Amino acid sequence: MDDTLTFAIYDKAGTYKRQFSGVEATLDLAGNVIPTATFVLDDDDPALGAVLANGARAAVLFRGEQRCRGLIRRKPGTGPNGQVTGHVVGDLRKLWEWQGRPVPSATIDAQTQAYRTYTGPSEAVFKNALAENFARLGVPWVVAPSLGRGSTTRAEFRFHPLADKVLQALTADNLIVTLDYLDGQVIVDTRPARTVPGVFTVATGVPDEFTYDLTGPTATRIIVGGRGEGVERQFVEVRDTVLEADWNDIIEGFVDARNTDEDADITVDGLEALAEGAPKSGLTTTLNETDRFRYGTTYVEGDLVRVRVGPIDRVQPISVSVTETTEDGLVVTPHIGDIEDDTDTILAQQIARLARGARDTGRR
CATH class of the missing domain: 4.10.220 (Light-harvesting Protein)
Structure with a gap:
C-alpha cells in the first residue's frame, strides 16, 4: 500500500488535471462527518494553476483507495517566494448545504403542505429524503436502494438542511454514509459499521493514555x-x-x-x-497502529472497536487523522472518544444545538 497522501486535482466540471504527493498534508476522517484535508504547495509549483481555478476540486488517495473528494474551498498564501495552502472539504458537506422541502416536487410558490414527513427504518428515511430533493435540484447525485436497515424513525422537513434531520438516527444505528464516483455521478449509499475483531486493552499496545467518565441517566x-x-x-x-x-x-x-x-x-x-438521556460511559483515547490494527486493512473511519480500560468496557466508533511532514514523515493517528473537556469544543456543540433549535423555530 502507498503510505503517502496523494492529491488528484479536478476542475469544476470534474475533468482530471494533475496529481501530486510528497507534500506537507493532513487528512481527517470520521463516520458521517464532513472529511477535511489540507496540502501545502510552493507558489511556483506547476500544479498551482489547477488548484487556484474557481471550483477546483481534489480527491485524496491513501493506501490504495480514494478516501475523500471535495471542493478546495480556501487557498491562503504568502509571497513572494512563499507557499499556498489548499483546504479541501469533502462532498458530504452537500447534506448540510441542500435542504429538504415540504413538497420537493413543487415549485417554491406551490409548497402546499407545512412539512414533508418520512417515517420508517433510518436508512429508508435517509435515502427517500435525499432522493426526492436530489431530483428537485437536478444534480447528478444518485441514491442506492434502501435495504431497510436501522430502527424506526421519523424526519420532518420544512426547508431544513438534509443532514439536520436524518444523520443522527443513521449514526445511532451504526450506518455510515458512503459516496462513490462513477461516470460523472455521485452514488450515495450506506454501509453498516464493522467491528474490529478482539478486545483492545492496555496490554495489547493499542490504547494509549485515556480518560473516562461515568454519568447516570437524565431521563427514564x-x-x-x-x-x-x-x-x-x-x-x-x-x-x-x-x-x-x-x-x-x-x-x-x-x-x-x-x-x-x-x-x-x-x-x-x-x-x-x-x-x-440514557446513562453514559464516556471514553477518550488515542490508539496506536499495529499489525492487527491498521487503517485501510482492518478498519476505516466509522468502524467500531471494543476497548476495555479502567472500569470501561464498550464499543466505540473510530476516527482517524493522517499527517505528513518533512520532519516526522507520515503519521496515522486513530481516535475514539466522546468526552469533550475542551471549552471551545463544548461551546461549539452548544451553539450547534441552539442553531438546530433556531432553524426549527424559524421555519414553522
Missing part, C-alpha cells in the same frame, strides 16, 4: 405532547422500566411534537429522547 420517562391545544392535546408517555429498576430512580422529561402529522406515531419522539 418521557411525556410527548402531540397535536392539539389545552385539554384537546394528544399526550403519550414512554418509560424505561428496566432503567428505573436498575437505578431505583424516576426522572421525567417532556418532548414537544405538536408539529407532527395527525396520524404520526409520536412514541418515536419519546424513544429518541430516552436514548439521549
Whole structure:
C-alpha cells in the first residue's frame, strides 16, 4: 500500500488535471462527518494553476483507495517566494448545504403542505429524503436502494438542511454514509459499521493514555405532547422500566411534537429522547497502529472497536487523522472518544444545538 497522501486535482466540471504527493498534508476522517484535508504547495509549483481555478476540486488517495473528494474551498498564501495552502472539504458537506422541502416536487410558490414527513427504518428515511430533493435540484447525485436497515424513525422537513434531520438516527444505528464516483455521478449509499475483531486493552499496545467518565441517566420517562391545544392535546408517555429498576430512580422529561402529522406515531419522539438521556460511559483515547490494527486493512473511519480500560468496557466508533511532514514523515493517528473537556469544543456543540433549535423555530 502507498503510505503517502496523494492529491488528484479536478476542475469544476470534474475533468482530471494533475496529481501530486510528497507534500506537507493532513487528512481527517470520521463516520458521517464532513472529511477535511489540507496540502501545502510552493507558489511556483506547476500544479498551482489547477488548484487556484474557481471550483477546483481534489480527491485524496491513501493506501490504495480514494478516501475523500471535495471542493478546495480556501487557498491562503504568502509571497513572494512563499507557499499556498489548499483546504479541501469533502462532498458530504452537500447534506448540510441542500435542504429538504415540504413538497420537493413543487415549485417554491406551490409548497402546499407545512412539512414533508418520512417515517420508517433510518436508512429508508435517509435515502427517500435525499432522493426526492436530489431530483428537485437536478444534480447528478444518485441514491442506492434502501435495504431497510436501522430502527424506526421519523424526519420532518420544512426547508431544513438534509443532514439536520436524518444523520443522527443513521449514526445511532451504526450506518455510515458512503459516496462513490462513477461516470460523472455521485452514488450515495450506506454501509453498516464493522467491528474490529478482539478486545483492545492496555496490554495489547493499542490504547494509549485515556480518560473516562461515568454519568447516570437524565431521563427514564418521557411525556410527548402531540397535536392539539389545552385539554384537546394528544399526550403519550414512554418509560424505561428496566432503567428505573436498575437505578431505583424516576426522572421525567417532556418532548414537544405538536408539529407532527395527525396520524404520526409520536412514541418515536419519546424513544429518541430516552436514548439521549440514557446513562453514559464516556471514553477518550488515542490508539496506536499495529499489525492487527491498521487503517485501510482492518478498519476505516466509522468502524467500531471494543476497548476495555479502567472500569470501561464498550464499543466505540473510530476516527482517524493522517499527517505528513518533512520532519516526522507520515503519521496515522486513530481516535475514539466522546468526552469533550475542551471549552471551545463544548461551546461549539452548544451553539450547534441552539442553531438546530433556531432553524426549527424559524421555519414553522
